[in-house]
C-alpha cells in the first residue's frame with residue numbers, strides 16, 4: 001500500500017466525516033486516544049453554556065432546570081448501547097478506581113455466604129489500580145479474602161477453582177492490547193461458581209461489547225479514553241438488572257438513597273442503578289461526557305471496529321516491513337479477536353524512540369518496560385496518519401535519531 005492508496009481509502013471512509021467533529025492540532029498525528037481522547041469541538045461551547053448560563057444565570061435552579069441531578073443516569077443510558085447493556089443499568093459517576101471498589105465490594109458480599117470461596121483471581125499484568133483496589137479491599141475486609149495473580153491468560157481456567165469467588169479482568173490489556181474472550185471467560189467463571197467483573201477501560205468505544213448477552217456480572221469503564229469525555233471525566237459502572245436488588249456497596253452516600261431529599265437518618269438504597277451513586281457529582285466534567293457520546297451515536301461499534309482493525313493491521317504491516325532489521329517485537333496479538341484498538345511494539349530503547357516520535361509530531365506513549373503504545377481511534381485516525389506514523393518511526397530507527405541515554409521520567 002502506498003501513501004496515495006491511504007488517501008484514497010480515507011476519501012472513501014464512511015467514518016471520515018466524523019473527524020471534522022474533533023479539534024486536532026495541525027502537524028500532529030495523535031495515536032494516544034486510548035489514554036486521553038481528543039476534544040469534540042462541541043465540548044467548548046457546551047462548557048461555555050454550562051458555566052455562563054446554567055451555573056451563572058441558573059444557579060441552584062439548574063440542578064433541576066438544566067437536568068444536572070439526572071445527568072449521571074441520563075449519560076449512563078447513552079453509554080449502555082455501546083457496551084451491550086440495557087437502559088437503567090449504567091450510571092456515569094466517580095472514577096474507574098472508585099467504581100471498581102464498589103463493584104468488587106458488592107460482588108464479594110454476594111459471594112460471602114460460602115466461607116470456602118475467598119479468592120479473587122486477576123492477572124499480574126492487569127492495570128495497577130485494579131490490583132491495588134482489589135488488594136485494598138481484601139485487606140480491609142480481613143475475612144481471609146485474598147488475591148491470586150495469574151501470569152498469563154492461559155492460567156485463568158485452572159485458577160477458577162473451588163476457592164475462587166470472583167474473576168476480575170480488564171477486557172483489553174492497557175499495555176499489550178490483548179483482548180480476553182469476555183463471553184467464554186464469564187461462562188467459565190459461572191460454571192465454576194465464581195462471578196465475573198470486567199474493567200472496560202480500553203474496550204468501551206474501542207470494540208463492540210455484549211455484556212448483557214454474555215451474562216457478565218458487573219463492569220466498570222472509563223470515559224476519558226476512547227469515549228472522548230475529557231481529562232478526568234467521570235467513569236461508568238454497569239449493574240445488570242438481575243443483580244440490582246442484591247447490589248449493596250460500601251460507598252452508599254446520599255445520592256444512592258431512594259429519597260435523597262427526605263434527609264432521613266437511615267439509608268435506603270434507590271431502586272435501580274442510582275444505588276451505585278455516592279455523592280454530588282462534578283457537573284462540569286460530567287456534562288462534557290455527552291459531547292463525546294454524541295459522536296458515537298452517528299455511527300456503529302461495528303463500523304468503528306472494522307476500521308480499527310484495518311488501521312492496526314496496516315500499521316503492523318508497514319512497521320514490520322519498513323523497520324525490518326531493527327529490534328522491534330510486536331507485543332499485540334495478530335489475531336483480530338484477541339486484539340483491542342492499540343498496537344504495542346517493544347524496543348530496547350522504547351522510551352527514547354517514543355520521545356523522538358513525539359518530537360516529530362507522532363504522539364503515542366510509552367509503558368515500562370520497553371513498550372511503545374500506538375492507539376487507533378477510528379473516529380479521527382486516518383489511514384494516511386498510519387502511513388505517516390510508520391514512516392516517521394522508520395526514519396527515526398534508520399537514522400538512529402533517538403537518545404539512547406534517555407530514561408523514563410514522567411508519564412507522557
Ligand SMILES: *Cc1c(COP(=O)(O)O)cnc(C)c1O
Nearest residue numbers: 095096097127129170174199201
Ligand atoms: C485507565 C484505566 C483505569 C483508570 O482508572 P482511574 O480511576 O480513572 O484513574 C483503570 N483501569 C484500567 C484498566 C485502565 O486502563
